[in-house]
Amino acid sequence: MTDFSHVKGATDTPLYEGTIGDALHKAAHNWPDAPALISCHQNKTLSFSQLLDQSQDFAIGLLALGLQPGDRVGIWAANCVEWTITQFATSLAGLVLVNINPDYRPLELDYALNKVGCKALVLARKSKHADYVEMLEALDAEDRLPMLEVKILIGEEKEASYQAFGEILQNGHGQSRERLERIQSSLKADDPINIQFTSGTTGAPKGATLSHKNILNNAFFTGQAQNLGPKDRLCIPVPLYHCFGMVMGSLACCLHGSCAVFASEKFDAGAVLKTLDQEKCTAVYGVPTMFIAMLDHEDFNSFDLSHLRTGVMAGAPCPIEVMKRVIRDMNMSEVTIGYGMTETSPISFQTAKDDPLDKRVSTVGRVHPHVEVKIIDEQGRTTRRGEKGELCTRGYSVMRGYWNDKEKTKEAIDEDGWMHTGDLAIIDEQGYCDIVGRVKDMLIRGGENIFPREIEDFLFTHPDIAEAQVFGVYDEKYGEEVCAWIRLAPNAHLSAADVKVFCKDQIAHFKVPRYIRFVDSFPMTVTGKIKKNEMRETMNKALAGNGKG
16 A cells, blocks of 8 residues: 555456447347336336337437438437437447436527537427427527537427437338448447536536447446346436436446336436335435435335345535435445546446445545546645545546547646546545545536536626626535625616526526625635635525524
């Protein structure tokens, strides 16, 4: 053991050098009739052989529409069978899947589709809180999406200017698979296959570009840490547009022969508990707020969770007491905590079922296989064990880069291949890691990464707002909530309610400031930098005094 905070994962299990298509073919061969996917809210079940068949059919249908390997295909929908079919179909055809947050509004959709040049978009008609077709049509009417040629609506019914998902699936059925097989055989493990938008730690959302090798291997080792196998049923209430859902969930199940289970389109504590009971799930994923919502559900004790064994809690700092309750009250004796980021596919650290209980509930575990991590100080020197610094990751899991953004890629990944995460961490003498904060200004609300600059830039578009500063404040339920301090233009009059109305339907709901304070000036350093830490402390004290902390 070294005295320095520099750790390397085990390498006894070699990295997988195939593609996602190869993995799906292997799963269909090994477990043809075993359930691969159960969507309770759709009342649909697919075996591994059916998932392969439908993914191939949809891939052939996509190619018949004129799409070529390398083209970008967006998907804008909540968790559903069609999401997973699209994920595997695009991989088989060498198309790059672009994950679009279902909570995005027109401005964010416009940015995402144009940033990566999406040629096709698969979308749901609407959700409980949004009409996707209406938003897309508004952008189309203004000719804001010049590169978008194909619009595919999930469902069986065809609409003007839209293809029907079911019809494309049917068109591909029974067709020759020769071209598809030829394309698949030409694909390489290092080819880019997925783009996920992340606010990261600087500026507007960036498209983290991930390869087959990136996400397949991370999925494998994440599943291995939970001892997933063909007898497991993994409930996935986390969104598929995150690595948490599509990599650690869907791909891990494919690689280990486990069944992926969707309880509902979006997280609903009651629906998840019902699904865990009825489907006899052995594992479940979630960010801490999801587990809190399940534990606090009024009917919690009426559900049979005796089949539960494992799962992952990640996406935000995990409160120690919540972990203890999950182990005790949800029967998840082998639950693991994971830490990572989209740019690293995502997991870099994960606890193991045989780790001491105190380490399992208070750290994010030890470094993943084939991953290298160091903690550095402000001068870039590796810290000693137990000393705080910025966490940097290197290895197979580091993304290929931000799509079409060499400058931002260079800022994030140095010449030696180290991904600078922006997270403050400590590695102890046994190699366990504790995440203690963030170097930069990102905040995390209920597992959603939010970058204040994005919200500040939007608020600034209001004619009555002269300046806005956004930051996170403590919140018992979500970990952090969005707070905005606003300086109005001369003679302007705005209320907090006015600001929220301005934000509604323009930016995702989780980015809308919950707390708003109007000020005449901001605390600043001598050199003119805004002191957000001081503002955060002031607000946390004020909210605690009001009983809202």
